[in-house]
Amino acid sequence: MGKLLEVKDLRVSFHTYAGEVKAVRGVSFELNEGETLAIVGESGCGKSITSKSILRLIPSPPGDIKKESQILYKDKDILKMNEKELRMLRGGEISMIFQDPMTSLNPTMKIGKQIAENLIVHRGMNKKEAIKEAVKMLQMVGIPNAQERVNQYPHQFSGGMRQRVMIAIALACNPKILIADEPTTALDVTIQAQIMDLMKELQNNLGTAIILITHDLGVVASIAHRIQVMYAGMVVERGTTDEIFYNPKHPYTWALLKSVPRLETKHKDTLYSIKGTPPDLLKPPVGCPFASRCEYCMEICKEQMPKPTKISDTQEVSCFLLHPNAPKVEPPQGIGGKL
Structure with missing residues (x-):
C-alpha cells in the first residue's frame, strides 16, 4: 500500500481573549491507500481540529496552524496550496463528513442539487448528468426510492438517512481520502451499525482511505486497521x-x-x-x-x-x-x- 497522506509535527493554536490555546501539539501520522485510521479520545482532545487542519478549514483568526507543521498529500504540502488548488482538493481528492448532518446540509436546497454541486465542480458534468449521477449515489448508499428522494429537502429525511446523504455527497467524486468526523453521533445504535457497515462496504468497493474521528472505541473495533489515541x-x-x-x-x-x-x-x-x-x-x-x-x-x-x-x-x-x-x-x- 502506498502512502497517501503524511502529517508531520502538526501544531494548531487559537488566540483568545484569555491567551493562546494550544489545541494540537505536535501530532504526526501517516495514512496509506485503502486503509482506515481511527483517531480516538474524549471531547476536546484535538481530534476534530486535526481533521479540519488537513483540509485547512481552521478559521484564521482565531486559528493558527504553526509554520513548522506539514501536511503532505501525495508529497505536496497542503499548507502551501493556493485557493484554486484547495478548491480542487476539497471534495475532489479529500472529502469530509461532518458531525451533524442537519447543520451540514442546506435546508433550503433539494438533496439532489446538493450532491450535484460537487459533480458539476469537480467532474465537469452538466446539471442533467449530475442529477442522474446523484440518483445513483443515493442508491449506492442505500436510500430507497432514490428517483423521488432526489427532489426532497433535508427535513424530509430521518437522521440516519441524512447521514447517508452526507456520505453520498462526500463520495460523489470518488475521493482518495474520506474524513469522517463522528459520523454516528446522535444516531441510535442500530443506525450506527448500518452507517459503519456502509462505510466499510464502500471502502471495499471504491478503495477509499478513511480517517475516522470518534470518542467511541466500540465504533472503531470492526472497521479500523490502525488506531491512534489522542x-x-x-x-x-x-x-x-x-x-x-x-x-x-x-x-x-x-x-x-x-x-x-x-x-x-x-x-x-x-x-x-x-x-x-x-x-x-x-x-x-x-x-x-x-x-x-x-x-x-x-x-x-x-x-x-x-x-x-x-x-x-x-x-x-x-x-x-x-x-x-x-x-x-x-x-x-x-x-x-x-x-
Missing part, C-alpha cells in the same frame, strides 16, 4: 487495532477501554469514569498531560514529557511506565480483548 492535543499511543484492544500500554488507553460498557455489565453495576478533568491548554503541563488523572503517576511524570517508546514496528507509546526502571504495572482486569 489526549490534550497529543498522540499518547498508536498501533494496529489488535494491539490497542489486546495489548494496550498507556493508562489513558486502559481508562478509555474500561469506560466502555460491556455485555457482561450487570443492570445496577456502576459504570467506570475517568476521574478529574483534562488540563487547561492555555497553560499546558510541562510533564505528561495525563499525569493529574493517572492512577500510576510518578514524580517524573509531572516534571518531564515522556518520549515515544516503540513496542513493535506498528505500536508506539508515550509513557514513563515503559522505562526499564519503572515499577511493573499490569493493565486493569478485563482490559485486553475486542469489545
